[in-house]
Amino acid sequence: MWWKNSVVYQIYPRSFKDSNGDGIGDLQGIISKLDYLAYLGIDVIWLCPVYQSQNEDNGYDISDYKNIHYEYGTMKDIEMLIEEASKREIKIMMDIVANHTSSEHEWFKEARKNKNSPYHDYYIFKENKGSVPSDLQSIFLDSAWEYNQQTNEYYLHMFAKGQPDLNWHHKPVRDSIFDILQFWVDKGIKGFRFDVIDLIAKEINEGIIGDGPKLHEYIKEMTKNVLSKADLITVGETWGATVEKAKLFSNKDGSEFSMIFNFEHILLDQQPNKEKWDLLPLDLIKLKEVFKAQQQGLYNEGWNSLFWNNHDLPRIVSRWGNDKKYHKESAKMLATLLHFMQGTPYIYQGEEIGMTNMKFESIDDYKDIETLNLIKTRKKLGYSIEDILKSVDAKGRDNSRTPYQWNDKKYAGFSDVNPWILVNNNYVNINLEKQIGDQSSILEYYRKLIYYRRHSVYRDIIEKADFNLLYENHSEVFAYERTYKNQKLIVLCNFYDQKVFIDDKITYEKVLITNQKDVLLENGINLRPYEAIVLIASDQQ
Ligand code: TEU
Ligand code: CA
Numbered sequence: 001m002w003w004k005n006s007v008v009y010q011i012y013p014r015s016f017k018d019s020n021g022d023g024i025g026d027l028q029g030i031i032s033k034l035d036y037l038a039y040l041g042i043d044v045i046w047l048c049p050v051y052q053s054q055n056e057d058n059g060y061d062i063s064d065y066k067n068i069h070y071e072y073g074t075m076k077d078i079e080m081l082i083e084e085a086s087k088r089e090i091k092i093m094m095d096i097v098a099n100h101t102s103s104e105h106e107w108f109k110e111a112r113k114n115k116n117s118p119y120h121d122y123y124i125f126k127e128n129k130g131s132v133p134s135d136l137q138s139i140f141l142d143s144a145w146e147y148n149q150q151t152n153e154y155y156l157h158m159f160a161k162g163q164p165d166l167n168w169h170h171k172p173v174r175d176s177i178f179d180i181l182q183f184w185v186d187k188g189i190k191g192f193r194f195d196v197i198d199l200i201a202k203e204i205n206e207g208i209i210g211d212g213p214k215l216h217e218y219i220k221e222m223t224k225n226v227l228s229k230a231d232l233i234t235v236g237e238t239w240g241a242t243v244e245k246a247k248l249f250s251n252k253d254g255s256e257f258s259m260i261f262n263f264e265h266i267l268l269d270q271q272p273n274k275e276k277w278d279l280l281p282l283d284l285i286k287l288k289e290v291f292k293a294q295q296q297g298l299y300n301e302g303w304n305s306l307f308w309n310n311h312d313l314p315r316i317v318s319r320w321g322n323d324k325k326y327h328k329e330s331a332k333m334l335a336t337l338l339h340f341m342q343g344t345p346y347i348y349q350g351e352e353i354g355m356t357n358m359k360f361e362s363i364d365d366y367k368d369i370e371t372l373n374l375i376k377t378r379k380k381l382g383y384s385i386e387d388i389l390k391s392v393d394a395k396g397r398d399n400s401r402t403p404y405q406w407n408d409k410k411y412a413g414f415s416d417v418n419p420w421i422l423v424n425n426n427y428v429n430i431n432l433e434k435q436i437g438d439q440s441s442i443l444e445y446y447r448k449l450i451y452y453r454r455h456s457v458y459r460d461i462i463e464k465a466d467f468n469l470l471y472e473n474h475s476e477v478f479a480y481e482r483t484y485k486n487q488k489l490i491v492l493c494n495f496y497d498q499k500v501f502i503d504d505k506i507t508y509e510k511v512l513i514t515n516q517k518d519v520l521l522e523n524g525i526n527l528r529p530y531e532a533i534v535l536i537a538s539d540q541q
Pocket of ligand 2: 025
């Protein structure tokens with residue numbers, strides 16, 4: 001399974017690189033940066049949706065799965081991207097949104113016209129009995145039901161009302177999705193990321209939204225019909241996943257996905273049963289427990305994806321690192337922690353240069369539909385603007401959607417004109433050009449991490465070794481060791497901005513990588529703020 005040594009790079013096309021001066025990133029922009037991605041060393045690009053879309057949710061509301069959104073380019077451009085990437089041994093993973101379409105998709109336009117349309121059963125409609133069918137809330141806030149006058153019914157939308165949910169229990173829906181997948185496989189793409197895939201098998205009458213009883217049956221059907229026939233990397237986005245569920249989704253017999261995104265670690269600083277917007281300080285002990293459960297749980301049973309960031313999450317360096325005084329150290333420490341675990345790492349654009357969260361000055365500068373809905377809802381509930389913005393600044397999705405910072409020229413080299421969303425002012429200091437070739441930079445550090453996993457003599461141990469926590473109850477240090485054959489890899493990370501000392505002596509042969517100039521391990525373990533060390537040792541038994 002080739003993807004066990006892969007490193008995936010996630011591109012949010014709207015904010016990656018504008019090639020034609022309209023302030024919006026596009027496919028030709030990506031093509032112009034393929035040499036950079038080859039230099040970085042990644043081998044898979046996860047391309048967020050570029051299909052024809054109403055763009056209410058930046059491409060996650062698709063109106064035609066077999067066409068490209070005009071702002072991003074044409075079918076020719078994506079064919080060129082696939083080809084140019086392949087010349088550089090980079091594969092393209094498409095983002096498939098199969099839980100819902102846009103309300104402007106032909107299927108829905110037909111479906112809503114009359115109950116007898118062959119497309120009516122493609123969606124989930126409920127008769128109007130004088131009030132909304134249930135008090136179900138959409139993930140983007142407010143009711144999940146929208147009235148449809150033409151048929152005097154309500155339709156279900158778990159996200160925005162422009163994103164009606166598909167009815168996967170209807171066989172033609174599944175066949176239509178499989179047909180779309182085949183279309184892209186035939187174009188030469190080598191993987192898929194499945195948006196909110198754990199929601200597809202909902203049983204609305206039983207009140208079941210996630211993990212419907214037929215979920216795995218449908219995924220198996222999809223794999224059997226399309227996915228398994230091509231040698232693909234596949235990853236399901238599953239916000240409700242646990243280790244036990246991950247075992248099923250990524251099960252060894254290959255009947256489902258290569259892996260899923262399990263968000264258990266990311267959800268740790270959210271208050272149970274509280275809104276996801278109000279974050280708690282991180283509990284490191286719990287973080288260690290979660291990773292241990294994932295690493296040990298899927299060992300020989302499935303496969304992990306390793307990620308801190310994506311286009312829905314605030315930047316990790318601002319969240320659990322320190323994006324001011326210890327910007328470099330903490331960005332590298334967080335990368336180290338993840339990249340020596342078992343699984344396939346995902347790097348979200350800009351993470352590799354330490355891009356940070358964004359502080360928007362004006363409420364009018366936010367673009368994300370989820371954020372805008374939150375502002376509206378909380379205003380109605382009487383929250384103060386300051387309070388609302390505090391939550392948005394900590395958790396809002398626009399934090400990670402600002403333009404890629406290529407250099408210190410105007411608009412950070414992203415575009416020649418004012419971009420669709422503001423550029424983070426720190427681009428003058430944090431940009432790619434400044435980091436290329438600078439051996440102390442975050443970028444060059446990421447390059448080494450990628451190299452170790454993909455090409456070095458440590459490739460096997462990184463891919464195959466087991467996982468054990470060290471100093472499990474230590475509240476500031478995250479340390480683990482991995483053993484494979486006679487070799488041992490030891491990772492020591494100080495998660496905070498204070499020095500720590502552990503009275504223990506480690507014997508080792510070699511320092512593989514560290515984010516400091518030297519290591520202080522002679523008289524016990526001394527770790528400076530956010531220090532990260534990776535050691536190679538023999539397993540003396
Ligand atoms: O995200 C699923 C999802 O649940 C997110 O909306 C998440 O809960 C939230 O953004 C966290 O703040 C996927 C896509 O990744 C996201 O961009 C889409 O908006 C969403 O599905 C709908 O397609
Ligand atoms: Ca453009």
